Amino acid sequence: MLSYNNLWLLTESNTNAVIANFTNLGLASCNLSEFPHFLHNQYELRRLDLSSNNIQGPIPSWLWNISRNSLEYMNLSHNLLTGFEEASVVLQWAHLTMLDIRSNMLQGSLWSTNYFDGSISPAWRNGCNLRFINLSHNRLQGQLPRSLANCSMLEFINFGENQLNDSFPYWLGNLPQLKVLILRSNGFYGALRKVGTSKFSELQIIDLSQNKFIGHLPTAYFEIWDAMKIIDTSHMTYMGESDIYPGSFPVFAYENYDYSIIMNNKGLRLEYLKIPSTLAAIDFSCNRFEGAIPNVIGNLKALHLLNLSNNMLTGHIPSSLANMKELECLDLSSNWLSGQVPLQLSELTYLSSFNVSWNNLSGSVPQGKQFDTFDSNSYKGNSGLCGALLEIKCGKFETIPSTxxxxxxxxxxxxxxxxxxxxxxxxxxxxxxxxxxxxxxxxxxxxxxxxxxxxxxxxxxxxxxxxxx
Structure with a gap:
């Protein structure tokens, strides 16, 4: 392993040289300007790290064919790669777990922080071992490839900030390990109906914000999202941490690769560089959901963040939300909600951000505990609300919900x-x-x-x- 030693590695080809087959090869930060030629003849690689070099130009087609039956990890991140030698890329590795190509200058049609466009290639076949896929912040179009359903080990999927146009991918609900699903800021449309056996049984974080979803909130899913119901603080780790290779020294980032996300929290776009394994969040904001907020959502007791703002929701705020004792951020603003703000919500002692502005709410605002820390901006745009915080005296009947x-x-x-x-x-x-x-x-x-x-x-x-x- 030669990574991170400030070395200059010479890779001139020599037809008389015999290079042994490597299992693990780390050449990160070796000032490479091109892909080493001897990689052509590597058939037993399991892990290859070429990150943080100066490799320029397109990724050669031969690279996708090395060590087809053994490669599990490839890191090409933080280089100067510009695209792909082949117009269409099909991943041939049967055991690939992670491919990292972030922080380059990639363009063209493939499937972050690059400028991919076009449609996503159906590159994942049976036996796909990917655990993590992040193609966010690109210009990808079309539909999600159904071949993703073959990647039964996927834990993290992020296609946010693209131009995808598809219905809700309910078929991803059969992935037994999926914990994070980010589809924010695309053109997804239609209702969130539960179809077939799709469960999302391990799902903890789902972000569908800024799309074109319609219909009622998915009560059927709220009832079966068990991972959002269980509060388990006994194992405080981070998502993505791995001990697949116990006893080995951490030469490869994969052995301790932390997932990261960006979510709207407390009115800000915050980046979680590490995701606590206990974090649970739902962001359905900026869509066209309608109808009432179902009472059953209060059973998701492990939720830390719930954002249903900027929809067309009606009815009362369910008092069952007070069951979410872990809740830190609750945003129900810019809907058509009526009635009172439930006094029971004052029992949410972790609540640090609360917003019900621009609704049709009435009655007195809750007081005490966390609610004494919120300002009037949390309630603006509700002419029927009253209380000392709003400097509007409540009459004799402020506790009566209005219709x-x-x-x-x-x-x-x-x-x-x-x-x-x-x-x-x-x-x-x-x-x-x-x-x-x-x-x-x-x-x-x-x-x-x-x-x-x-x-x-x-x-x-x-x-x-x-x-x-």
Whole structure:
């Protein structure tokens, strides 16, 4: 192993030289400017590291054919690679676990931090051993290749920030090890229906934000996402850590390769350079989901982040969200939610970011514990909310949830009003109406009803009696 020694490695070809077959070859940071020629005849490589060199130009076609039956790890990252010698690349390695080509200048159609365009090649055949795939921040188009379903060891999939156009890939739900699925900022569309046996049984992090998904939130999935229900702090590790080669010294980054993601958290785009193995998150923001937030989502007790903002959700905020004791970020802003902010949410002692702005909420805002740390921006755009934080005094009925009001003129003398948006106490004794009235709108309606029923003359008499009393 010659990596990270500030060496200059000469790779001039010599037809008389005999090079032994290597199993592990580390040539990172050796000032290489081209691919070593002796790699042509390597048939037993398991791990090859050519990262952090000055290798320029396209990746040669012969490189995809070396050590077909043995190669598990190849790292070409942090070079000056510009593309591929072949227009279409098919991965031939039966046992490949990780291919790292980030931090280059790659262009062309393949399938991060490069500029791939075109469609994703269906390169994964039966027996695919990939655990990690990250092709985010490119210009990939078309659909996800169904051959990904052959990679039964996949733990991490990130196709975020591309131009993909496909329905929800429910078929990925049969991958038994999948923990992270990032499809953010693409053109995915349609409803999130559970189809067949797809379960996503080990899924902990899913980011579908900034797409074109429609329909109701996926209750069927919330019910079976067991990995988001279990709080296990007994093994505090990071996703991607591996001990596949116990006893070996860490020459290759793969032996301790940490997964990383970028998610919207607390109003910021934060990069997790390492993902704690306990982290669980759902981001469905900036889509077209509608209907109510299902109560069953409260069973996902291990969630740290829940972002359902910028959709068309209606109904009340379910109090079952208070069951998510690990929740740190809750964003329900820019929807059509109504009713109160459940007082039970004040029991979420880890909650450090909370946003329900721009909805149709009413009543008093919760107080105490974490809610004393939030400012008025968490509630703006809800004209019915009140409380000391908003400098709006709550009336007598602020704890009553509000729904749209209805009123009819043709009521009989036995029922004065038909109001659904608040509880009104009305008594009738000796011609005296005793009422508790809230709001100018209701006062006007009461006035109009009285005039229509008894006339303006009777209204004046009633006012005089009220003054005398």
């Amino acid at each position: 749209p009001s209805t009123f009819t003129d043709d009521e009989n003398s036995g029922s004065f009003f038909k109001i659904n948006w608040m509880i009104i106490m009305i008594g009738y004794a000796g011609g005296l109406i005793v009422g508790v009235v809230a709001g100018n709108e209701f006062t006007k309606r009461k006035h109009d009803w009285f005039v229509k029923t008894f006339g303006r003359k009777q209204l004046r008499r009633q006012r005089k009696k009220n003054i005398r009393n």
